[in-house]
Amino acid sequence: MLANYLVPALAVLGMVSGASNPACKQTKVTISSQSDADELSGCSTFTGNIEISPKVPAGGIALNGIQQINGDLIANNAVKLTSLSATSLGSVSGTIKFTSLTTMSSLEFPSLSQVGAISWTTLNALQQLTFTTGLTKAKSVFITDTALTTLDGINLATVDSFEITNNAYLREIETQVGNISQALIINNNGPNLKLTFPNLIWAFNMTVRNVSSLSIPSLKVVNSTFGVYGSYMESVIAPNLTKVGGDVAFVADSSLTNISMPLLETIGGGLLIANNSKLLDITGFKSLKSAAGAISISGNFTKAAFPSLEDVQGTFNAQTSGKFSCNEFNKLHDAQVVKGDVFCKAQSDNVQDKPTGDTSGETDDSEEGSADSEDAAAGLKASSVLVMAMAVAGGLLAL
Numbered sequence: 001m002l003a004n005y006l007v008p009a010l011a012v013l014g015m016v017s018g019a020s021n022p023a024c025k026q027t028k029v030t031i032s033s034q035s036d037a038d039e040l041s042g043c044s045t046f047t048g049n050i051e052i053s054p055k056v057p058a059g060g061i062a063l064n065g066i067q068q069i070n071g072d073l074i075a076n077n078a079v080k081l082t083s084l085s086a087t088s089l090g091s092v093s094g095t096i097k098f099t100s101l102t103t104m105s106s107l108e109f110p111s112l113s114q115v116g117a118i119s120w121t122t123l124n125a126l127q128q129l130t131f132t133t134g135l136t137k138a139k140s141v142f143i144t145d146t147a148l149t150t151l152d153g154i155n156l157a158t159v160d161s162f163e164i165t166n167n168a169y170l171r172e173i174e175t176q177v178g179n180i181s182q183a184l185i186i187n188n189n190g191p192n193l194k195l196t197f198p199n200l201i202w203a204f205n206m207t208v209r210n211v212s213s214l215s216i217p218s219l220k221v222v223n224s225t226f227g228v229y230g231s232y233m234e235s236v237i238a239p240n241l242t243k244v245g246g247d248v249a250f251v252a253d254s255s256l257t258n259i260s261m262p263l264l265e266t267i268g269g270g271l272l273i274a275n276n277s278k279l280l281d282i283t284g285f286k287s288l289k290s291a292a293g294a295i296s297i298s299g300n301f302t303k304a305a306f307p308s309l310e311d312v313q314g315t316f317n318a319q320t321s322g323k324f325s326c327n328e329f330n331k332l333h334d335a336q337v338v339k340g341d342v343f344c345k346a347q348s349d350n351v352q353d354k355p356t357g358d359t360s361g362e363t364d365d366s367e368e369g370s371a372d373s374e375d376a377a378a379g380l381k382a383s384s385v386l387v388m389a390m391a392v393a394g395g396l397l398a399l
Contacts, residue, residue, distance in 0.1 A: 040063065211233060291314070
């Protein structure tokens with residue numbers, strides 16, 4: 001019977017002791033050795049920032065006993081640090097910020113489930129994470145220049161910003177995140193990177209570069225830009241996407257043969273499809289009704305159609321080296337669907353993502369869609385700025 005009271009009492013006593021220990025509350029504590037870390041082992045909760053010194057000797061550091069950090073966990077230029085562990089650590093209210101830990105190959109936080117933010121830069125030897133419980137809550141995640149092959153252990157429900165760049169060995173990202181309130185940026189990771197977001201419904205911005213597959217079956221709304229640049233996937237399928245608040249772009253995707261967004265109705269910016277050498281069919285926008293900017297499609301396509309299109313505020317440019325009839329596109333201006341000028345050219349030897357010269361193509365009426373080149377150039381100049389900017393930005397960033 002005594003034991004039933006004694007065990008909880010000892011637990012409470014330990015918590016009170018830790019809370020009253022002056023070592024457990026400091027603006028910043030610097031860890032220069034394992035003995036420095038051991039001085040905090042009696043702190044179940046540490047309030048303040050913990051910083052691993054750049055002068056820490058070769059080997060590992062274990063932050064034993066700490067369950068919660070009310071502050072940041074920082075390691076900057078600790079080039080001799082080979083491993084870092086905190087087996088009891090469940091939460092960090094601030095940022096886990098690691099920079100230039102070039103020999104750290106082991107990161108063991110098996111109990112970690114919540115952080116304020118992750119910011120990791122140049123962790124060249126880190127190939128995997130030991131996050132057994134799994135990180136489910138963070139406001140932002142920024143990981144660049146690591147040797148990670150997967151992000152297993154980071155499985156967020158919601159996040160403000162998720163930016164993963166320049167991780168050359170990264171092969172897979174799969175997360176259950178349902179809402180990304182600021183930015184999703186995946187750029188210049190391993191060439192065979194597979195992205196899987198089965199529960200993602202809403203994202204403020206989505207920019208994807210250099211990936212081999214993208215799975216977004218639940219995505220309904222992108223509030224700003226949706227862009228796929230310099231990637232290797234054969235298909236981009238967004239079966240439930242209905243609205244994009246900014247631009248939509250597919251640029252320099254060398255293996256792309258299919259774009260399917262069957263429920264997409266509105267684009268708040270422009271639509272740019274350019275320099276996708278294997279894309280012969282652009283008929284995957286069956287429900288698209290309106291675009292607030294310009295529409296520009298160029299390449300060697302032989303099929304293209306926007307059967308539901310009702311309102312394009314900018315210009316409409318379609319250029320292909322393939323055999324294609326411009327009949328339907330040339331009607332868009334006279335029907336007042338396109339408020340700017342319409343330029344369509346087929347079997348061209350000089351395909352461009354901006355209008356040039358006279359409208360041409362295989363039409364039933366040679367007069368239909370024709371225009372004086374000077375008038376066309378004047379009318380198209382302003383509205384083609386968006387198209388050109390998107391193409392240049394997408395092309396450069398895809399390099």
